[in-house]
Amino acid sequence: MKNLLSLGLACGLLLSSKSIGADPALMADSNKVAAVEYLYADVSDANTILAAIDSGLLSNYQGKDRRAWEQLYGEKRAKLTKELESLPSAGLSGRDTRALAVMRTQMKAFSGGGALFSPAAKCQDAARKDVAYPNLKAALVACFVEIGNSLSFEGSKINRVSALDLLHETSDAGRRKAIFLAFVPLWQAINGNNEPDSPYRRMIAGAAAEAAKNGSAIDNAAHDVGIDPPEVERWLVQILDAWREASGDDMVEPWDFRFQAGEADRLLGTYIPRESLQPINERYYRDLGADLEQMGTLYDLAPRPEKAALAYTEFVTHGRLVNGAWRPTVARVSAPYERGGLFVLNELVHENGHVVNITAIRNRPAFVDWPSDLFAEAFADVPAWSTYEPAWQRRYLGHEAPQQLSLRALYSVVMLDVAWSLFELRMFRAPTTDPNALWTEITSRYLHIQPHPEFSWWAVRVQLADLPGYMVNYGFGAILTAEMREHISQALGPFDTGDARWYGWLSEHLLRYGSERDTHTLMQNFLGRPVSPQALLEQIHRLKPVAPTASSFNDRHRSVEPIDP
Ligand SMILES: [Zn+2]
Numbered sequence: 001m002k003n004l005l006s007l008g009l010a011c012g013l014l015l016s017s018k019s020i021g022a023d024p025a026l027m028a029d030s031n032k033v034a035a036v037e038y039l040y041a042d043v044s045d046a047n048t049i050l051a052a053i054d055s056g057l058l059s060n061y062q063g064k065d066r067r068a069w070e071q072l073y074g075e076k077r078a079k080l081t082k083e084l085e086s087l088p089s090a091g092l093s094g095r096d097t098r099a100l101a102v103m104r105t106q107m108k109a110f111s112g113g114g115a116l117f118s119p120a121a122k123c124q125d126a127a128r129k130d131v132a133y134p135n136l137k138a139a140l141v142a143c144f145v146e147i148g149n150s151l152s153f154e155g156s157k158i159n160r161v162s163a164l165d166l167l168h169e170t171s172d173a174g175r176r177k178a179i180f181l182a183f184v185p186l187w188q189a190i191n192g193n194n195e196p197d198s199p200y201r202r203m204i205a206g207a208a209a210e211a212a213k214n215g216s217a218i219d220n221a222a223h224d225v226g227i228d229p230p231e232v233e234r235w236l237v238q239i240l241d242a243w244r245e246a247s248g249d250d251m252v253e254p255w256d257f258r259f260q261a262g263e264a265d266r267l268l269g270t271y272i273p274r275e276s277l278q279p280i281n282e283r284y285y286r287d288l289g290a291d292l293e294q295m296g297t298l299y300d301l302a303p304r305p306e307k308a309a310l311a312y313t314e315f316v317t318h319g320r321l322v323n324g325a326w327r328p329t330v331a332r333v334s335a336p337y338e339r340g341g342l343f344v345l346n347e348l349v350h351e352n353g354h355v356v357n358i359t360a361i362r363n364r365p366a367f368v369d370w371p372s373d374l375f376a377e378a379f380a381d382v383p384a385w386s387t388y389e390p391a392w393q394r395r396y397l398g399h400e401a402p403q404q405l406s407l408r409a410l411y412s413v414v415m416l417d418v419a420w421s422l423f424e425l426r427m428f429r430a431p432t433t434d435p436n437a438l439w440t441e442i443t444s445r446y447l448h449i450q451p452h453p454e455f456s457w458w459a460v461r462v463q464l465a466d467l468p469g470y471m472v473n474y475g476f477g478a479i480l481t482a483e484m485r486e487h488i489s490q491a492l493g494p495f496d497t498g499d500a501r502w503y504g505w506l507s508e509h510l511l512r513y514g515s516e517r518d519t520h521t522l523m524q525n526f527l528g529r530p531v532s533p534q535a536l537l538e539q540i541h542r543l544k545p546v547a548p549t550a551s552s553f554n555d556r557h558r559s560v561e562p563i564d565p
Contacts, residue, residue: 002312002313002314002354002370002373002376002377002380025363025364026321026326026362026363026364027321027364028095028096028099028364029092029093029095029096030091030092030093030096032087033087033092033096033099033100035083036080036083036084036087036100036103037099037103037364037365037366038320038365039076039079039080039083040080040103040107040365040366041318041320041365041368042072042076043073043076043077043080043107043110044106044110044318044365045317045318046069046072046073046076046077046112047073047110047111047112047113048314048315048316048317048318049061049062049069049316049317050066050069050070050073050112050113050114051111051113051114051115051314052298052314052316052332053066053069053113054066054113054114054115055115055300055307055308055332055334056115056300056304056306056307057298057300057332057334058298061316066113070112070113073112073113074112077107077110077112080107081107084100084103084104084107087100098366098516099364099366099367100366102366102367102369102515103366106366106369115306115308120138121135121138121139121141121142122139122142122146123139123140123142123143123145123146123147123189124139125139125142126139126140126142126143126189126190126199127192127199129197129202132206133203133206133207133209133210136199136202136203136206137203137206137207137465137466137468139199140189140190140199140200140203140465140466141462141465141466143186143189143190143465144160144186144309144310144462144465144466145306145307145308145309147185147186147189148160148186148309148462149303149305149307149309149336150305151163151182151183151185151186152182152185153166153178153179153182154175154178158182158338159303159309159336159338160183160186160309160460161309161310161311161335161336161337161338161344162338162339163179163182163183164258164343164460165339165341165343165344166179167179167180167255167258167259167262168258168259168261168262168265168266168341168343168409169259169262169265169266169269169341170259171259171266173255173256176255176256176259177253177255179255180254180255180457181255183457183459183460184455186459186460187455187456187457187459188456190456190459190464190465191435191436191456191459194434194435194436194453194456196432200435200456200459200464200465201431201432201435203465203468204427204428204431204435204468205431205432207428207431207468207469208427208428208431211428211469216428216468216469217373217467217468217469217470217472217473218232218421218424218425218428218469218472220372220373220374221374221472221473221476221477223518223520224372224374224375224518224519224520224523225374225476225479225480225519225520225523225530225531226520226524226530226531232425232472232476233422233425233426235476235479235533236418236421236422236425236475236476237422238533238537239415239418239478239479239533239536239537239540240415240418240419240422240442240445240446240447241446242537242540242541243411243415243418243446243447243540244445244446244447244448246540246541246543247408247412247447247448247543248448249448250448251444251448251449251450252448252449252450253449253450253452254443254449254450254452254455254457257412257447257449258412261408261409261412261413262343262409262412263401263405263408263409264342264388264401264402264405264406264408264409265341265342265343265409267399267401267405268341268342268393268397268399268400268401269340269341269342271397271398271399272340272341272342272344272345272397273340274337274338274339274340274344275340276340277301277337277340277344277345277348278299278301278348280345280396280397281345281348281349281352283396284349284383284386284392284396284498285352285356285383285503286498287497287498287499287500288356288383288495288498288499288500288502288503289499289500289501289502289503289504290356290359290502290503292352292355292356295328295329295330295331295355295359296328296330297330297331297332297333297352297355297359298316298330298331298332298333299332299333300332300333300334300335301333301334301335301337301348302336302337303336303337303338304336307334307336308334308336309336309462310335310336310462310463311333311334311335311336311337311347311348311350311351312333312334312335312351313331313332313333313334313351313352313354313355313358314331314332314334315329315330315331315332315358316330316331316332317329317330318365318368318369319359319361319362319368320365320368326362328359329358329359329361329368331354331355331358331359333348333351333352333354333355335347335348335351342387342388342409343409343413345387346384346387346388346410347384349383349384349386349387350380350381350383350384351380352383353379353380353381353382353383353384354376354379354380356383356503356506356511357371357376357379357380357511358370358514360503360506360507360511360512361511361512361513361514362507362512362514363512363513363514363516367513367514367515367516368514368515369514369515370514370515371513371514371515371517371519371522372518372519373470373473374472374473374476374477374480374519375477375480375519375522375523376473377473377474377477378473378477378478378479378480378481378484379480379481379484379510379511381477381478381481382481382484382485382488383495385410385481385485386495386496388406388407388409388410389403389406389496390402390403390406391494391496391497392496392497393406394497395496395497395498403542404543404544407539407542407543408543411539411540411543412447414475414478415446415447416447417471417474417475417478418475418476418478419439419442419443419446419447419475420458420461420464420471420474420475421471421472421474421475421476422442422475423435423438423439423442423458423471424464424468424469424470424471424472425469425472426438427468428468428469434453435456435458436453436454436455436456436458437453439453439456439457439458440452440453478536479531479532479533479535479536480523480531481536482535482536482538482539483523483527483531483532483535483536484510484526485535486535486538487526487527488502488505488506491505492505509526510522510526
């Protein structure tokens with residue numbers, strides 16, 4: 001996932017620094033606004049540098065320790081607040097007015113440090129009935145850190161990411177069930193015994209009340225695509241229906257679902273030891289024209305007990321013009337990787353999709369920021385989905401899994417995200433719904449998973465607690481991912497084995513705007529038409545039925561070749 005709390009910025013490969021110096025789009029129209037905007041950029045950098053220090057990655061940055069950064073942040077922020085208040089709004093250009101509005105909003109979200117996704121709250125507070133909604137959410141996130149980072153399995157401790165990974169790889173059915181059951185303490189912390197006032201059910205009621213006032217992530221996603229919110233549900237169901245038809249009729253146990261779909265992960269796992277993750281990732285992006293090392297990207301990929309329980313990407317500093325030359329964005333990636341494997345590698349490539357997204361932004365400071373959540377998550381999967389293409393595997397692993405097995409592995413994970421999206425959408429609509437019953441209904445109908453309403457086995461994603469509604473950005477985001485992959489393949493050619501033009505071309509056509517363009521306009525201009533679920537449906541149709549004839553496979557294969565060879 002990207003980090004949701006932040007502001008963001010830009011890169012260095014697209015234009016020469018000379019041509020940048022002359023680009024008026026990178027500067028405010030009014031000199032007064034320009035001065036405030038550069039102060040804003042300093043505050044914004046100090047904010048993300050403090051978060052980088054508090055994540056445990058660094059103890060000092062650019063020669064300053066935490067105290068020095070905190071002091072600089074406090075002073076400049078106070079000055080910025082004053083100047084934003086005193087700036088006259090009359091007589092400014094439309095773009096300057098928008099930039100001011102964005103800075104005022106974003107500044108409110110600055111936290112001035114604190115470890116992301118690793119709150120000071122305590123998991124035990126989730127059981128208290130008198131906890132207010134924001135604190136309840138923080139307590140539930142703490143459960144993912146306290147309990148999810150040390151699940152008991154076979155006499156030792158493993159973290160949540162490793163446990164999910166083991167569900168793909170463990171061939172013994174009894175051991176798989178034991179791994180699944182290692183999550184029970186986490187599920188109980190999140191959803192108690194599924195009673196009507198369980199921690200999650202109290203939390204989702206609070207989230208729905210908030211969404212009724214300010215809109216939900218699902219409303220935002222609908223807006224980003226230019227459709228009405230009820231249409232989101234229709235598209236999600238259409239995708240799940242396509243999977244239901246493509247994935248055969250056999251029912252599987254929930255602890256067997258990932259294993260059954262994960263044969264490609266098992267075939268390739270031995271070729272992806274943990275220490276190979278980063279070299280493979282870097283080589284792929286170099287082939288795409290993005291040198292992550294040269295960009296100065298910082299990596300913190302080792303597990304630590306108190307560390308955020310999920311992978312995320314964030315700005316360290318935001319790109320900006322300095323004396324007429326573009327000083328690039330520096331990003332950092334945090335993840336708790338104990339093991340290698342294809343599932344983990346896919347996630348690392350996803351995180352670095354966020355890195356190249358934000359390093360490619362070239363705009364004035366107010367807009368050097370994350371695009372919408374939907375776009376950011378969808379774009380990160382554009383390069384990441386290639387890891388499940390045999391051509392990619394051949395080049396970067398020296399071995400490949402059969403195409404059908406790879407597609408099944410990839411899209412089974414995507415379909416879980418779609419299922420969570422539908423789950424949250426329906427919980428928001430009717431927050432007194434029994435979540436275990438709803439999850440059972442969705443997963444048994446569309447994913448052919450045996451009903452186990454006695455387990456809250458949906459509760460394995462931190463986002464469900466931290467950012468209710470956020471899963472739509474993955475599940476519904478897959479629609480945009482498939483659209484972008486198809487369009488890039490048609491315009492540039494296939495990129496599963498690299499294309500040195502890829503990064504520069506996408507920077508120019510899609511990424512350089514940062515937060516300035518709304519996703520609806522951005523996608524409409526990029527595709528030359530509105531977004532539709534068709535490209536994702538075609539991807540799902542690449543899956544042949546479980547017991548197919550050779551000729552039906554060939555027909556399907558040929559029919560999609562021009563789209564995603
Ligand atoms: Zn992401």
